[in-house]
Amino acid sequence: MTAQTPDVRAEDVLLDGRVRIEDLVDRDGLDELCKSFHALFGIPVRVYSSEGALLADAAGEQELCAYVNTTPEGRKACSSVVSAVRARDAGDSGDLVHPCFTGAIYRIMAIEYDGRRVGRLIVGPFLPHTLSEPPASLAGVDPGISLERAKALLPKMPRAKAETVTRIAAHLKAALDLILFSGHKAHVTSTMHLASVRESYRQLEEKTARLQEAFDRLKELDRLKSNFLATVSHELRTPLTSIIGYSEMLAEGMAGELRPEQLEFVKTIHEKGGQLLSLIMGLLDLSKLESGTMRLAMRAARIEAVLGEVVSTLTPTARRKGVELELRLGDTMAELRGDPERLRQVFLNLVENAIKFTPASGSVTLRTRMVADDAEGEQEGLSLLAPTRSRLEVRVEDTGIGIPPRERARVFDPFYQIDSSSTREYGGTGLGLSIVKRLVEGHSGTIRIEDNTPKGTTFVVTLPQAAAIAAEGQRDTG
Amino acid sequence: MQINFGGREIAIKLVYYGPALSGKTTNLRSLHQMTTEGSRGRLMTLETKDDRTLFFDMLPLTFRAGGSAERAAGDRTMTLRVKIFTVPGQVLHASTRRLVLQGADGIAFIADSQISETEHNAASFLDLRQNLADLNLSLKQLPVVIQFNKRDLDRIRSDEEIAALASRGREPVFKAAAVNGAGVLETFFGLLHLTWTKLDAEHKLAKMMGVESSQLLPMAARQLGLEGDVSTLLSACVGGNLDRHSKVPA
Numbered sequence: 106m107t108a109q110t111p112d113v114r115a116e117d118v119l120l121d122g123r124v125r126i127e128d129l130v131d132r133d134g135l136d137e138l139c140k141s142f143h144a145l146f147g148i149p150v151r152v153y154s155s156e157g158a159l160l161a162d163a164a165g166e167q168e169l170c171a172y173v174n175t176t177p178e179g180r181k182a183c184s185s186v187v188s189a190v191r192a193r194d195a196g197d198s199g200d201l202v203h204p205c206f207t208g209a210i211y212r213i214m215a216i217e218y219d220g221r222r223v224g225r226l227i228v229g230p231f232l233p234h235t236l237s238e239p240p241a242s243l244a245g246v247d248p249g250i251s252l253e254r255a256k257a258l259l260p261k262m263p264r265a266k267a268e269t270v271t272r273i274a275a276h277l278k279a280a281l282d283l284i285l286f287s288g289h290k291a292h293v294t295s296t297m298h299l300a301s302v303r304e305s306y307r308q309l310e311e312k313t314a315r316l317q318e319a320f321d322r323l324k325e326l327d328r329l330k331s332n333f334l335a336t337v338s339h340e341l342r343t344p345l346t347s348i349i350g351y352s353e354m355l356a357e358g359m360a361g362e363l364r365p366e367q368l369e370f371v372k373t374i375h376e377k378g379g380q381l382l383s384l385i386m387g388l389l390d391l392s393k394l395e396s397g398t399m400r401l402a403m404r405a406a407r408i409e410a411v412l413g414e415v416v417s418t419l420t421p422t423a424r425r426k427g428v429e430l431e432l433r434l435g436d437t438m439a440e441l442r443g444d445p446e447r448l449r450q451v452f453l454n455l456v457e458n459a460i461k462f463t464p465a466s467g468s469v470t471l472r473t474r475m476v477a478d479d480a481e482g483e484q485e486g487l488s489l490l491a492p493t494r495s496r497l498e499v500r501v502e503d504t505g506i507g508i509p510p511r512e513r514a515r516v517f518d519p520f521y522q523i524d525s526s527s528t529r530e531y532g533g534t535g536l537g538l539s540i541v542k543r544l545v546e547g548h549s550g551t552i553r554i555e556d557n558t559p560k561g562t563t564f565v566v567t568l569p570q571a572a573a574i575a576a577e578g579q580r581d582t583g
Numbered sequence: 584m585q586i587n588f589g590g591r592e593i594a595i596k597l598v599y600y601g602p603a604l605s606g607k608t609t610n611l612r613s614l615h616q617m618t619t620e621g622s623r624g625r626l627m628t629l630e631t632k633d634d635r636t637l638f639f640d641m642l643p644l645t646f647r648a649g650g651s652a653e654r655a656a657g658d659r660t661m662t663l664r665v666k667i668f669t670v671p672g673q674v675l676h677a678s679t680r681r682l683v684l685q686g687a688d689g690i691a692f693i694a695d696s697q698i699s700e701t702e703h704n705a706a707s708f709l710d711l712r713q714n715l716a717d718l719n720l721s722l723k724q725l726p727v728v729i730q731f732n733k734r735d736l737d738r739i740r741s742d743e744e745i746a747a748l749a750s751r752g753r754e755p756v757f758k759a760a761a762v763n764g765a766g767v768l769e770t771f772f773g774l775l776h777l778t779w780t781k782l783d784a785e786h787k788l789a790k791m792m793g794v795e796s797s798q799l800l801p802m803a804a805r806q807l808g809l810e811g812d813v814s815t816l817l818s819a820c821v822g823g824n825l826d827r828h829s830k831v832p833a
Contacts, residue, residue, distance in 0.1 A: 123590075219624050220645040220664070221590075286625055294629050297638040297679065304678035 126154050126216070126224045129288030130281075132161070138280065139163035146273050147263040151227040152216070152281075157191070160224070167230065169207055169258040178247035182206055195225055200271075205230055207255075208240045209262060214274050218285045226281075228274055232264040328396065335392040338385045345385065349378040387536040391519055394543035401444040401547050408497060408568075409434050411445055412471055415452045419460060427465035430456070435474035441497065441568055443548050448568075451544050454537045455501045455564050462505035463561065472500045476567065496550075496567045504561040513554040517542040584688050584782055586661075586791075593788055594664045596686055597774055601693035602700065602707035603635070603672030606732040609761040610693060611642045611669055614771055617764055619808030622646060637676075639683045640669040646803050648793045660793035665775065665803075672707070681714045689726040689778030691770055692754070693761075696731045696739035726777035727754045728823070730770045735760035749822025756821045768809065769819040776800055776817060777825065 140163040149164030173179035199215035211229035352375040393399035423430040519539040550568040624643035749756035759766025789796040
């Protein structure tokens with residue numbers, strides 16, 4: 106089979122359906138088929154394409170023909186008969202007889218497929234049933250031809266009745282037709298398959314382009330939203346600062362002594378104002394982080410300083426709730442490059458959360474340790490790379506209510522809360538963790554959630570080190 | 584349609600469309616069984632092992648003025664080759680359906696008469712419309728006939744309902760039980776009639792073939808080995824516009 110050119114259109118194959126024998130049939134196989142017919146019936150068979158190319162040949166030279174070919178004129182006459190046979194069309198009926206001067210004949214028959222002629226079958230030379238002697242025409246071709254010799258060779262030529270040849274040819278044509286049909290079907294199937302795949306691919310490409318467009322549009326909208334958020338937060342902060350400031354002044358008695366009830370009201374205004382401000386600051390942080398405009402003041406930072414500060418800030422809160430807060434520093438500490446302010450914000454948030462969700466007599470523990478950078482597939486040269494690739498891990502473990510595994514990825518989404526009722530029970534805006542995650546990522550770090558068996562949650566923050574340095578012993582801070 | 588002057592051939596493409604398992608392939612099988620060799624070729628089916636159509640089925644028919652015996656070298660008249668295709672009904676073969684629809688000259692929509700299949704028929708028809716739109720074709724330009732198949736089953740939409748719907752619709756409607764051959768020839772000749780009438784008006788095909796326009800259908804019927812009058816077949820049609828374009832040939 107010839108190779109399909111990739112740009113064949115299914116429509117052409119479906120409607121045109123023009124077939125060429127040489128495209129559909131294996132040449133050697135066709136040759137074998139003709140040879141088996143020759144072996145079975147003893148009659149030479151050749152198959153020509155509609156363009157006149159010889160596709161299969163099962164015809165040994167007959168002894169009579171070989172004899173005739175030994176004479177110069179005989180050879181000439183023989184080759185002219187052979188080329189006439191080759192050139193001759195099967196005629197309107199699709200079946201005709203072409204005589205040879207030896208008395209033998211050829212049958213030329215059309216091979217049709219799907220109502221079209223696709224080639225010719227040439228059967229012969231063979232002797233007609235009725236012929237008993239070499240015709241006089243044979244001797245006339247060349248004086249060197251002996252009729253006696255020809256007569257002796259004549260019986261060696263195959264001899265057949267016209268009906269027999271018709272039957273044999275019909276059989277061969279039927280076999281060939283089946284092969285053509287099977288080949289055509291396979292050809293159509295594969296063309297269709299290719300076209301279908303191409304069509305599906307084209308559709309997918311279109312769809313992808315549309316999705317990309319929609320995605321770009323959404324990204325643009327998202328950017329606009331972040332800008333809007335930043336602007337609004339900023340604008341909200343200004344009047345709020347006044348509310349907080351003036352309520353503070355009122356509470357301090359700068360506008361005269363307040364009655365206890367008035368003082369209580371003013372303090373509530375001040376407190377709620379403070380809450381509103383922290384929410385707005387959170388929004389501002391988030392929008393800055395999202396738009397990439399937050400600047401981290403990166404410098405050498407020590408995690409024990411950051412965590413120590415966090416623990417001392419939150420120890421009173423923990424005590425009030427009856428939760429034990431503990432810091433356990435590992436024996437090797439790394440110097441980090443980071444923004445200590447923002448790192449403090451990260452751990453304040455995580456520890457505050459941990460305390461919030463841990464019931465009385467529970468505990469919140471901060472642990473640090475150095476871990477090897479164990480990214481998959483990066484084990485080559487580990488002994489060389491590990492010292493420079495190790496990271497600092499800070500684990501914030503609580504014994505609180507825990508986070509179901511399926512929620513763990515989502516808690517870092519802005520405004521997401523596992524269950525909206527927790528807002529009422531525990532407070533919070535749902536902004537904290539999304540800010541934490543972005544800040545950690547801003548430090549090229551990662552954050553994930555693990556179980557704290559048997560109960561509670563562990564937030565694991567890893568941060569790249571500036572250079573590993575050894576710290577002596579393990580220090581516990583209560 | 585393709586006109587090949589070199590090969591003296593006119594090729595027309597008819598497509599049997601419809602929801603999965605509505606009997607498109609069965610229509611072709613019956614048509615194949617009810618006609619005689621000579622004018623019709625082998626039925627090519629490309630199906631999966633569970634007998635569902637994978638790409639399409641194709642039945643080629645060949646008609647020429649004076650019949651196949653008359654093929655003198657000097658004869659310049661054209662041969663009409665009609666190729667009937669079915670599309671794969673299953674939803675997942677959408678791209679193949681569109682490919683098969685490419686260049687269709689006429690469409691027979693094979694609907695399933697069962698009441699439970701009403702929605703599938705409608706969905707498939709909308710799918711047809713969408714696919715045609717994707718190919719820059721429209722149902723308005725194309726000859727379309729509708730066949731309500733499986734009339735031999737229980738729980739089907741009633742004759743009255745179909746007659747009422749057909750009388751309001753644009754498309755000629757035929758009722759069939761393709762599995763036993765009922766309505767199959769009627770549908771085919773209805774579609775051939777509409778398609779031939781339209782294409783002949785646009786391209787003067789009859790002149791190229793050396794026949795009278797009105798004689799094509801009777802000639803086709805004769806060459807397919809059918810006896811009787813083609814107009815009897817066409818009169819099985821319910822509603823629609825079968826006769827609006829031209830007279831049914833006597």
